Amino acid sequence: MTALNDALIASRIAEQRKAARALLSYPLLRSSGRHRDLFVLVAKYQQELREWFDRETGWRLTTTSEAARLSKLTTVADPTYPATEVSGSRLPFGRRRYVLTCLALAVLERCDQQITLGRLAEQVMLGAADPELAATGITFTMERRDERSDMVAVVRLLLEIGVLDRVAGEEQAFVNTSGDVLYDVRRRTLSMLSTSTRGPSMLTDAIDRCAALTYETPPATDDLRNRRIRHRLTRVLLDEPVLYYDQLAEDELAYLTGQRTAICRRITEFTGLIAEVRAEGIAMVDPFDDLTDVRMPEIGTDGHVTLLIAERLSGSIGSPVAVADLYAMVRELAEEFTRQRVWRADATAPGAETALVTTALHKLTALRLVRHTPGTDWVTPLPAIARYGVGEPTVTEPGATKTTPTRKRR
Structure with a gap:
């Protein structure tokens, strides 16, 4: 027994x-x-x-x-978690698609149990015509094919997350102006989308509405302050690839110093993630490698370029590296690796190195291995990228845990 x-x-x-x-x-x-x-x-x-x-x-x-x-209340505003196309290229949403998404949700909140794509687009178009919104430069008239494609991308995202269920029709017919689509509206799922601590309708006088949506009342006692710090640290460990000590406030670092073992143990027992503690910070490593939406290393040209750039940057931790130097490196390597058929043929095309380096830096930024703002000329390697440096070979014991940083979906 x-x-x-x-x-x-x-x-x-x-x-x-x-x-x-x-x-x-x-x-x-x-x-x-x-x-x-x-x-x-x-x-x-x-x-x-x-x-x-x-x-x-x-x-x-x-x-x-x-x-x-x-x-999930996010720990930081993070541009590396964009909404993306549900199918095809998985391109990230642009500004207009985000606006259309918000307008579509507002329409669905007050519509009937069923709605057609054409009717939804018409109501969104009326919302986009609001003078205050139009003054920001957002336009939506459904006259052009790219506008209808944007609307379809929004609807497919809502289908994916369960706000809509397709009853009849196909979205491509709407893009081609040859048909329409009928949907059921899942109101209960729609009502669960917002993760804000305050209702959006309560923020009419707020100057920074995004900050007001997630505002949390300051704790009034020591116990509540410690609880808030524990929440913040656990959120970072669960949601981010790496928690760096130098990014913590003094009270957070002091709390973590005394409670690190207990916090990491509770996370491990609950999720199976394993704490990898280094001098610079902590990474909760996933031995099953299924809790991340950004993987590294990865097969293909983009994955190989990312790994080579990580190896190059691992020797310059803390010192800014010129993005132009990475362009030159990739341009030089492209000839060799395309000749060996390791990289795709278009990697040697004029300007191809720009797209390859941009993709690599986006992934490395998402994994908190580098600090880089898109469009700027410098990238700063962060301590966790040292794992991708070339060193003396070591023998790994059977069953050893994989130690690739991971981040979790939002």
Whole structure:
């Protein structure tokens, strides 16, 4: 009986951990579709999950018959987490698509249970005609094909996250002005999208509405201050590839110094992530390598270029490196690797090195391996990139943990 009880306890812990990892990977889980089994698991352990996330992170878990939503308050404003096209090239959304998304959600909030794509686009067009919005330079008239394509990209994103369900028709027909599409509107899922601590309708007088949406009342006691610090640190460890000590406030660093072991142990027990502690900071490493939306190393030309640039930058940690030097390096290597058919043929085209380096720096920035602002001439390697430096070969024991930094989906 003891062995049986141990097996049942181990099975329950494994299931609960799988449910926690599911919420970190997919903060909005639908009860239907490809993640249905994960939703069932989250629903089964919703009480334990809700208590842990509330206690350790301050994130709110909401479950209904349609979906489970982990309302993750982000630690920083991060441009490396853009909305992207659901299919095809996965290009990130531009400014107009973000505006159309917000307008579409506003329309769906007050529409009937069903709506056509044409009707949704018409209502969005009316919203875009608001003088205050038009003054920002945003226009949407549905007269051009690219505008209709933007609208379709928004709708496909809403289909992916479960706000809409397609009933009949195909979006490409709308782009070609040859047909329309009918959708069911999932209001309960729509109501779960916002992760703000305050309702948007309450912010009419706010100067910085984005900051006001996630504003948290300052703690009034030492216990509440420590709780807030614990929330902040755990959020970073769960959501970011690396927590660097030099990016913490004095009180946060002091708290982490005394509570590091306890915080990391609780995260490991709950999620299976393993703490890798270095002199500069902490990375919660995923031994299963499925909790990240940005992988490195990666196959293909872009992945190889990224790895080579990381190797080059690993020798200059803390010292800015000219982006022009990286262009020159990639341009030189392109001849050799395309000749060997390691890189794709267009890597030697004039200007190809610019796109390759830009893609690599975007990935390295997302993984917190470098600090770089798009369009600037310098990139600063951060300490965690040292793992990609070339050193003496070592023998890895069987079953050793992979130590690639990961970040979690939002």
